[in-house]
């Protein structure tokens with residue numbers, strides 16, 4: 001399906017993200033003007049212009065309703081890790097559950113691979129949830145009396161796959177998530193991280209087009225959590241599988257996300273790459289959110305470079321345009337001089353001590369209250 005910006009017209013940042021370079025990428029989920037309202041006469045809210053502009057609190061006071069998802073529009077592209085991030089209660093789980101109608105949307109358009117999800121009957125929905133978009137939950141939902149391999153095979157079993165085929169597939173997935181040797185254990189004999197790997201292997205076993213993760217790692221301790229994040233990045237890199245990943249943890253979002261939708265009170269306040277979110281926050285809320293992020297570990301030399309002056313384009317170490325500022329600092333410190341940013345043999349610009357430091361010191365962007373040139 002072609003990506004158009006038309007449907008996203010009321011969300012400037014969503015429109016920006018839909019408008020840009022990724023236009024030609026295939027769209028898996030297309031979401032337009034999606035609402036989920038809880039409360040009395042919920043279906044009247046999205047069309048009632050006298051209440052749609054109210055703040056979340058005013059809406060609750062005047063109507064008794066909560067708009068958990070509020071006129072949200074975005075595309076999830078094939079092969080990307082699309083992160084939905086926001087504080088508790090911002091609407092992340094509701095939004096992602098709406099994608100497969102685990103929660104029924106109140107209004108809006110929702111397509112998967114060009115098919116109208118809201119028009120699907122029960123059979124099509126079952127197929128969507130079992131085969132096309134598998135969910136990995138925070139509480140792994142493992143069956144305590146089954147072995148690891150039988151837990152992983154469970155999704156295949158309910159699909160009616162024969163015993164030997166599902167054993168073979170399950171064993172392959174157990175291997176893939178690094179649990180080889182533990183096939184015969186039961187969930188109670190595994191650590192939290194290992195249990196989460198079983199949950200992941202179970203979702204992967206049905207070979208879904210999209211994996212939906214609902215805060216999968218938030219119950220894990222930080223080191224194991226880091227391990228699991230790397231696992232997701234590795235699986236994504238190796239298989240190119242499309243993933244939608246909910247988290248309230250910014251560091252996790254930046255680590256795993258190709259693009260991040262930042263939610264607040266049911267709306268997407270900014271949708272962009274980690275570099276766009278950290279480097280160009282859309283408003284004070286986002287700016288506050290990313291304030292403590294070590295920018296040199298997220299931003300690239302594209303943001304720091306200046307035009308080359310006489311002779312500079314021919315000398316000094318060469319860095320790719322996606323080099324992180326932290327790596328460029330090391331290169332410049334080692335060489336003692338400026339480095340070139342080179343793409344396909346062409347010098348795009350120069351980074352030196354001064355321009356790299358500006359990014360770290362946050363003086364590469366208009367400060368609050370200044371007007372961008």
Ligand SMILES: Nc1ncnc2c1ncn2[C@@H]1O[C@H](COP(=O)(O)OP(=O)(O)OP(=O)(O)O)[C@@H](O)[C@H]1O
Nearest residue numbers: 038066068086087088089090091092093094095248
């Ligand atoms: N069944 C429901 N009935 C009424 N309100 C609900 C229901 N489910 C969610 N909400 C409200 O919708 C809003 C969004 O909830 P949601 O669970 O989607 O947020 P979240 O960002 O996933 O939060 P968390 O990170 O805490 O899981 C919250 O204000 C919540 O209280």
